[in-house]
Amino acid sequence: xxxxxxxxxxxxxxxxxxxxxxxxxxxxxxxxxxxxxxxxxxxxxxxxxxxxxxxxxxxxxxxxxxxxxxxxxxxxxxxx
Amino acid sequence: xxxxxxxxxxxxxxxxxxxxxxxxxxxxxxxxxxxxxxxxxxxxxxxxxxxxxxxxxxxxxxxxxxxxxxxxxxxxxxxxxxxxxxxxxxxxxxxxxxxxxxxxxxxxxxxxxxxxxxxxxxxxxxxxxxxxxxxxxxxxxxxxxxxxxxxxxxxxxxxxxxxxxxxxxxxxxxxxxxxxxxxxxxxxxxxxxxxxxxxxxxxxxxxxxxxxxxxxxxxxxxxxxxxxxxxxxxxxxxxxxxxxxxxxxxxxxxxxxxxxxxxxxxxxxxxxxxxxxxxxxxxxxxxxxxxxxxxxxxxxxxxxxxxxxxxxxxxxxxxxxxxxxxxxxxxxxxxxxxxxxxxxxxxxxxxxxxxxxxxxxxxxxxxxxxxxxxxxxxxxxxxxxxxxxxxxxxxxxxxxxxxxxxxxxxxxxxxxxxxxxxxxxxxxxxxxxxxxxxxxxxxxxxxxxxxxxxx
Ligand SMILES: Cc1ncc(COP(=O)(O)O)c(C=O)c1O
Numbered sequence: 001x002x003x004x005x006x007x008x009x010x011x012x013x014x015x016x017x018x019x020x021x022x023x024x025x026x027x028x029x030x031x032x033x034x035x036x037x038x039x040x041x042x043x044x045x046x047x048x049x050x051x052x053x054x055x056x057x058x059x060x061x062x063x064x065x066x067x068x069x070x071x072x073x074x075x076x077x078x079x080x
Numbered sequence: 081x082x083x084x085x086x087x088x089x090x091x092x093x094x095x096x097x098x099x100x101x102x103x104x105x106x107x108x109x110x111x112x113x114x115x116x117x118x119x120x121x122x123x124x125x126x127x128x129x130x131x132x133x134x135x136x137x138x139x140x141x142x143x144x145x146x147x148x149x150x151x152x153x154x155x156x157x158x159x160x161x162x163x164x165x166x167x168x169x170x171x172x173x174x175x176x177x178x179x180x181x182x183x184x185x186x187x188x189x190x191x192x193x194x195x196x197x198x199x200x201x202x203x204x205x206x207x208x209x210x211x212x213x214x215x216x217x218x219x220x221x222x223x224x225x226x227x228x229x230x231x232x233x234x235x236x237x238x239x240x241x242x243x244x245x246x247x248x249x250x251x252x253x254x255x256x257x258x259x260x261x262x263x264x265x266x267x268x269x270x271x272x273x274x275x276x277x278x279x280x281x282x283x284x285x286x287x288x289x290x291x292x293x294x295x296x297x298x299x300x301x302x303x304x305x306x307x308x309x310x311x312x313x314x315x316x317x318x319x320x321x322x323x324x325x326x327x328x329x330x331x332x333x334x335x336x337x338x339x340x341x342x343x344x345x346x347x348x349x350x351x352x353x354x355x356x357x358x359x360x361x362x363x364x365x366x367x368x369x370x371x372x373x374x375x376x377x378x379x380x381x382x383x384x385x386x387x388x389x390x391x392x393x394x395x396x397x398x399x400x401x402x403x404x405x406x407x408x409x410x411x412x413x414x415x416x417x418x419x420x421x422x423x424x425x426x427x428x429x430x431x432x433x434x435x436x437x438x439x440x441x442x443x444x445x446x447x448x449x450x451x452x453x454x455x456x457x458x459x460x461x462x463x464x465x466x467x468x469x470x471x472x473x474x475x476x477x478x479x480x481x482x483x484x485x486x487x488x489x490x491x492x493x494x495x496x497x498x499x500x501x502x503x504x505x506x507x508x509x510x511x512x513x514x515x516x517x518x519x520x521x522x523x524x525x526x527x528x529x530x531x532x533x534x535x
Contacts (some may be wrong), residue, residue, distance in 0.1 A: 027442055060471065
């Protein structure tokens with residue numbers, strides 16, 4: 001699972017997919033996850049990173065990550 | 081070993097930006113959490129009284145009432161409000177209005193008994209509505225309550241009852257009319273334009289069994305067009321002046337009913353209710369100016385009665401609730417499921433109720449659907465609302481729910497929750513206890529042949 005090459009992420013949460021001309025806004029947690037995806041981190045690795053970095057329990061972390069990745073898929077931001 | 085301070089977590093969200101299409105309410109720049117009501121923390125209220133929970137602010141009721149009363153009393157010499165029981169007939173709420181000086185306006189025997197039980201003198205209970213039995217008439221006549229006659233069947237029935245009692249009831253007729261606003265509410269009362277109202281008046285006066293003391297109308301509800309009230313007031317004044325001219329009788333009061341809009345946003349409305357709802361001053365200006373110029377001698381100006389409902393109580397009511405779950409719909413929209421639904425919030429069929437998170441929240445909004453907990457497709461509180469990310473267990477405040485919810489709520493699937501009134505000193509009082517299974521089943525009985533079964 002990898003972010004599409006055409007996707008640009010700016011620090012302030014503005015996301016642009018040049019291949020389709022779509023733009024998005026995301027929050028700091030979202031920006032963080034997009035950057036990890038860009039680096040090629042897996043689901044399991046990202047979950048571990050989130051748990052390490054944030055005050056959050058495992059169940060919430062897993063539910064939210066699953067949901068966020070579903071949204072990225074739906075918005076065509078992830079390589080098929 | 082060094083321990084790293086962990087960062088505060090916020091659920092990741094991503095939202096597509098649509099260039100060129102602006103939100104109809106303008107750009108949403110932020111959510112203001114509504115953490116307290118009259119100084120009490122939402123989380124403490126729900127910890128103590130449960131969730132969901134209706135909360136009523138006594139201070140807001142009194143302020144709203146005084147604002148409305150002054151708007152009229154500063155323009156007209158004799159003004160009387162009558163609290164419309166059906167809007168919210170919790171006894172504590174009614175009594176706040178009665179302490180402020182309101183009479184009672186009721187539309188059924190049940191409401192009538194409630195008003196009597198609250199200590200309202202019989203002659204200050206206005207009895208409206210198409211549903212009054214002979215026994216209801218008898219009781220109202222004995223209590224000297226003004227009876228607002230809705231149809232000819234009622235008129236003839238009341239003549240019979242009062243003849244038997246040997247008493248002259250105090251009556252008014254309800255008049256319906258064209259005020260230029262659609263839909264025209266012509267199912268209640270006697271029509272002005274086609275002469276029915278005049279026929280009813282003539283019948284009452286010529287039969288000489290009742291005292292015609294007033295004229296009543298209620299031209300609609302959530303009336304955003306204030307000029308409709310000027311039309312209504314002039315037609316009411318016209319009837320009263322004609323009665324004086326033809327029969328030499330002074331009409332003691334003109335009751336203009338209710339119908340003022342609250343600051344809620346109607347479904348499908350382009351603009352938010354807080355921006356477009358007329359003020360009490362605008363309604364008062366239309367009604368009072370028309371009556372004062374109508375041609376009454378100044379010492380003969382009839383008492384002006386108002387039966388304002390929703391505009392007096394909506395702002396004072398809040399519904400507090402808790403997020404049960406979040407899910408993603410097939411089209412990518414977020415769905416948030418709350419522990420209250422249309423069972424408690426009947427007005428969500430009419431309004432796009434304003435909702436706020438009750439705790440600090442992110443400024444990143446997502447399009448969401450707000451569902452209630454019922455296992456029924458109709459249970460939608462908001463079809464499309466921008467909400468910050470919410471987690472299971474987070475709390476929400478629904479605003480302006482004071483009118484028609486604590487009376488039209490349904491005991492459907494779930495039980496009805498506690499209602500708390502916060503007094504002017506910030507003290508909470510439980511004014512209606514949540515229902516229990518036993519409360520409901522005590523009304524049922526099981527035929528003996530259905531008592532047992534083997535499974
Ligand atoms: C006779 C009468 N008076 C007053 C009211 C209160 O109306 P509102 O809440 O629109 O002010 C109603 C409500 O339907 C009514 O039927």
